[in-house]
Amino acid sequence: MPSNLKLSRRTERVTGSLIRDILQLTQKPGVISFAGGLPAEQSMPALAFDALADGHRQYGPSEGEPSLRESIAARLGALGIDADAAQVLVTSGSQQGIDLVGKLFVDEGSTVVLEAPTYLATIQALKVYGAEFHGLPLTADGIDPDALRHAIMERRPAFAYLIPTFQNPSGACYGTEVRREVARVLDETGVPLVEDDPYRDVAFEACERTPICAYLKRTPWIYLGSFSKITAPGLRIGYLASSPVLFPWLVRLKQASDLHTNRIGQAWLAHFLESAEFDTHLERLTGLYRERRDTMQESLQRHFGGLAHWQAPAGGLFFWVRLLHERDTLALLQTALKHDVAFMPGDPFFPGAEHRYPALRLNFSHSDPTRIEQGIAVLGQLMQTGEPETHSGFAPPTCSSLAAG
Template identity: 35%
Template sequence: MPIQFADRMATVHRSFIREILKVTEDQSIISFAGGLPNPELFPVADLQAAAVKVMEESGPQSLQYSTTEGFQPLRQFIADRYKEKKGIDVSADEILITSGSQQCLDLLGKVFLNKGDNVIIERPGYLGAIQSFSMFQSNFLTVGLEDDGPDLAELEMVLDQNDSKMFYAVTNFQNPSGLTYSPEKRQGVADLLKGRDVLFVEDDPYGELRFMGEFHKPVVRGYLKDDGVLLGSFSKVAAPGFRLGWMVCSGEMRDKMIIAKQASDLHTSTFAQRVIHRYVTDNNLDDHIEKIRQRYGNQREVMVKSIEKFFPAEAKVTQPEGGMFLWVTLPESVSAMELFDEAIKNKVAFVPGRPFYVDGTGENTFRLNFSNSDETRIEEGIKRLGSGIKEFLTKS
């Protein structure tokens, strides 16, 4: 008897990046494919000490069921940090701790999206959001990115011509492009959304990883006040394996999110929350983040200079001021998917750009990750890739 799956599974596929990572398990391959933090920077000893202290001080409580909202002292830490670092007022009661920021996307889909609802995303857009919202059979509308954020004229047209439920955006060091919204674009987005029944979802997992330029306030709370949802994560500043993220929302929206989370997993790991809280209490998180910024800044600089040295002039590359990614655009006649196959033969990997586009475009683009390689491997990998691109362009 054939198994009858839900209709939604017919249009949702495995994560393209997760499949690529299987190919790069070969240690001889220099991989710029994964969106992975550098494991050398994980605070292993400090987290170990925090875990021991949690077990000694509150072992039974840390192993017990907990509230859906999350560990209150950890939520207060996040709220205080928003005030200190972003200059915005967020209360602990407005914060919902989640199992990674990816769960935030799932909860948003459950609470807001019906089959066929329009969701506006960036072009190119975050693959995790595309996969998550596709589960709810939503219809995607896209807005192109310029060097300093979305094309506001295109965004206004999309908003005017369509009845949309949500606009999802990564405003700092966007995945995959590495681009950041300027203050002018943040204000422009806020102005366009005011008075419209469109939920703005601002995902900010990379915001603290700025190693040049100035920090910007988030659109949510910074420009839209209480309207919208702001997402955050400890994955890029502490350890992704803990799967700790959060959502900032209030009122009826928060109540609905709590209900959806209760139906999903009851609550996020009690132990993980307490360990992270003990870690940020006993250690200076800013000092740790500064180490990450310095390392990633150096690795980004090596990749940019290596690209200038080894890539052909036809390859256009973004210049991010933080985060973990660079974005490469090749001449329109070039297929990055075909280039990937050739690059693997030369023992170097990247992520072709097409999966980041829901409209079938982006064939000539690809993403490079600079956070999970050392400087020597970055230079050698870019050298191999540059040679492959030049050869591929000659054949094309």
Template identity: 45%
Template sequence: MKTPTAPSPRLASRIDKLTGSVARDILSRTQDKEIISFAGGLPDASLWRDLKLPEVPPSAFQYGPSEGERSLREILARRSKGLGLPANADTTLITSGSQQGLDLAAKLILEPGTPIILEAPSYLAAIQVFKLFQADLHSLPLDSEGICPRALDRLLNETQAPVIYLNPTFQNPSGTSYSLERRKQIAAVLDKHATLLLEDDPYRDIAYDAPPPPPIASFLQTSPWIYLASVSKTLIPGLRLGSLTCSPELFSPLLKLKQAADLHSNRPAQFIATQMLADPAVNQARIDGLCQHYRQKRDLMQTLLAAHFSGLASWEVPSGGMFFWLRFTQRIDLAQALNDTLSRGVAFMPGAPFFADPEDVGTSMRLNFSLVSPERMEEGIRILAAVVRDLHQTAACAESAS
């Protein structure tokens, strides 16, 4: 007797717009410790190998306030205020990573067809969220100082977009850090159009050459803003804690959205973070050590790229963050390259998922330098370059044959 087929459930129409995360898919394929992974944006686990976590009081095991622990909000609000933002604990929300901040902001602002402006390239998980909410995505290319203010002004006139999403400090994936003048110019354009700024700033503390300029939101005079930060890159990523600071009029609806999402973020994690961040001098010393550690890895990858990728790609040395962004001189099949490098024990992130508009996509690659040990980095870059060089030669032969 045949088993009856269960009817397909009726799902929300937006699920058709739901895309998977290429980065998470690659990470799931690279759980094998033998893989040399340049794919994810993972901190170096050796930095907390001997870390002793603070004790968590039993009171942390009970339900807590949706906005987060007051003591942690005060610490993070002081940090935001020190960056020039008009922030306080009453406009600061603890989130389950800055990724939840993106989700809450999207729920607040976006409806099907709502225009939103973002960078090209842009953070792929943000693109994933915006597409889920069926926004109308418009991209502006990055140069060495950020997006062009005049181009932004024109695009806002054309689209009347109510919101722009920017990651202006050690941008993921490009590593670009907007200049001070460019930040001021962009803020002036946003004020002119009364456009809401959604500013994502998880890499600010990981600076190698000089402190970055203040957030764009700090230069706004009238436009509303939402500023996202995270402790994942400088504390412990597994705590999954971020913060959202915003214009006062936006806080109440965002808090209600947080309540509807998960009641509150992990309380034991908040107590741990509060104690680890409580002493500014101790925290700064830890960040300084982290930056020194990552600077050495950045410099090593730059040396290796110069040795193995010269003539194959161009790139800028990032002044902070965790990534190199390579732009290839010739189009190659990066899906094939990824399969080839994975078969040889190396992973990377193809550039295409970082673009909202397929017409903007060239041939590019993001390489993370924070995770892999110096001992294995040279082997991984050598294998990666060998695969790319073979594909370049194959493409050149095919072109000459045609």
């Protein structure tokens, strides 16, 4: 780097993306990737923009297209969230919502309470602003509300960031009582909630999905949603809704960031959500992923028995496979990549060393059933023997960094 180049102190906290490194490698034909949270290509709707471009070529409102905001507000109302269209901000993916949350709440040294493990790109995004993390261990039923209360008393966090429905990476779905209790603790302590809910519509079985934001009575909240997992992530359209007290700040921060989200995509999405096609699309998508989830479950039973614990998720895109014995999962990834199989090691999902245990996150939406079986068989064999028999000749990533996805 040139000696006269002076970057901000913030850049010292910027980490790269392990999953972006891995995704690069998985572009190679033949690689079976369980790494990213990628939807299946065949699950994505056709995008016809021509008829919608007229009237949407010009700059538009920062808050988003009115028709899309109305449609989102109606959906949130049906979930019990008290927000009208004036409290909905369309974002360039919910990842932008996470970044805006960082800008809104985090100063150097601010504490954020979150699940351990949690979505690794949230760790990455909030670290840039100087956040410190207090991780709460997760069970299949969610976090322990008493542990949340204790953490709040001890650390006085800027906010709590939770993914209560089909959590990434664990697949956990909080039970009704836990949701209510968490809301009670946050209301009593006045700590704002940031609820991230990108997987709620990818549901395979009936289970509790009421947003915790719907139970809150007093404390400020931000609810983050995404269309990436149910339409096409390349559209880059997500949204947030928030308490009125936070909303004007979020709009200004969005304006400073990118003026507004792409209008033509928003117009297409508003039309698609209101069409009869949308429900059929969602049914087809969940049917496809349910089959892949079931295939992965059977493959894991065949090849991972005695090596790990896991639960078939009721929704979302991932199996979280907890290894029974200590294992260097980054080294395992490097070996697996030589066999053209990719997965996400568990370590980067933990916000700190405490509560950490060896695990693999395996995505099941992107690969067809035959390749799921092949890939899990390879991983199971590597778990047993540890050594590759063939070498495909492409270099594994340096694994020095965190990830998005």
